[in-house]
Amino acid sequence: MAKVRVHNISLSLDGYAAGPDQDLEHPLGVGGERLHEWVFATDFGRAMIGQPTGDDPGPALDNELLGTADDGVGATIMGRNMFGPVRGEWPDESWTGWWGEEPPYHHPVFVLTHHARPSLEMAGGTTFHFVTDGFESALRQALAAADGLDVRIGGGPSTIQQYVRAGLVDEMTVAIVPVLLGAGERLFDGVGTDALTAVSLQASPAVVHVRLARPAGA
C-alpha cells in the first residue's frame, strides 16, 4: 500500500518551521536559514548545492536520513511558496523553480496553486504539474502518478500542516534544531493531539530526529 510521507522537516525549539516575513530575499523567512544549517553541514547537503564533499562529511546519521528520504518515492507534492516567490497570477512562465535546469526530484511534482499553468517538463525526469482544485485532488493525482510508490509531501509548513490535519500523512520525520526563531510559521498549530505519535528519537550532534507515524486505526 503506497504511503504518504514527510521527511526531515526542520523545527526550532520554539516550534517554528520557517522564520517570519518570507520573501524573495528570505525564502525561508528571516533567520529561517538557521533551521537548515545542519543540512549543509553534511556531504548530502553540500552535494545538493554543488559544493565539494569528502573533507568533512558531517554526522553519519544526518547524511543517512537526508540521503534515504526519497527512497521509494514516486511523486512529490509542494505548496506554491516552496516552488517559488511569485504570488498571484503567473505573469509568464519564466519562473521554473529554485532548482535550475535539472531539479533533484526526477519524478512528477504536483504544485498546489490557485492559478492554472501548463505542466513544465524539466531535465532529469522532473515534471511540475500545477494543481488548482485542492490538496486532496493533488494527492489523488500524485498517488496515480507514483504508480504504487509512495508520495512525499515536500513542504512548506502550511502544506504539510494541511495534510496532517486531514489525517492523510502516514509517516513523518522531523529534525528538531536547537535554535530559537522567536517568530515565524508553526508546523503543528491546529494539528490536534492524536494525528501522529512518536515512534523513535535519535540525536546527532546537530539535531534530533523524531520519527512519527499515524496511530494504528486512525
Next chain:
Amino acid sequence: MAKVRVHNISLSLDGYAAGPDQDLEHPLGVGGERLHEWVFATDFGRAMIGQPTGDDPGPALDNELLGTADDGVGATIMGRNMFGPVRGEWPDESWTGWWGEEPPYHHPVFVLTHHARPSLEMAGGTTFHFVTDGFESALRQALAAADGLDVRIGGGPSTIQQYVRAGLVDEMTVAIVPVLLGAGERLFDGVGTDALTAVSLQASPAVVHVRLARPAGA
C-alpha cells in the same frame, strides 16, 4: 559566581510546557501529565511519589539528569501556580504546597505572588517565602539565601519565561517529549532569538535533553 539555572522542563513537540485549562483537577493542564510520564518511568520519579523502585529503573540518562538537577542549588524560585491551586487572596494558611510535610527542596523556596503571607517553615529544611515585590526582588533574595550556591527557577512555564526574557537565566535544560498537546502554555513565546543557545543534545529512548546556556557576552 552563583548561577541561575532551570532544569528538566518538559516541552511538547508543538512547543507547550503545560496543557490548556489548568485547575485543581488538572494542575498541569488538560493532557499535561503526558509531558511528565518520562519522569515517573524512572526510579527517581517513582521514589519522588513513594512508589517502589529497582524493578525497572528507566533510562539511565533520564535518572541521572533528574537526580543531579539540584546539585549545587541553594534556593529555588517558583510561581504561585506551581505552589498550589489557590488564586487571589490567601483565604487562610491551610494550603502548604503540593508536597506534604517534608517537601523535596531542603532549602529556602521563594514563591512569586501578589498576596502577602507569612513565611512557612516545613520539615526537612524547606521554608517557603512569599515575595510580593516582583521577580527581580525574588532573585535577589534567593541569591542572598543561597549564600554562594546556585538558584534554581523551578517553574511553571510563565515564571521561567519571565526570567529568560529578562536575560537572567545562565543555564537551562529542556526535555523534549515527543507528544502533541494541541494547546496550552508555551515555554519560549516572546523569548526572542538570542537569550539562550544550545550547548548539547542527548536522546534517551523517551525524551531528548537539550542543554542551553546564555551566550557569552549576553
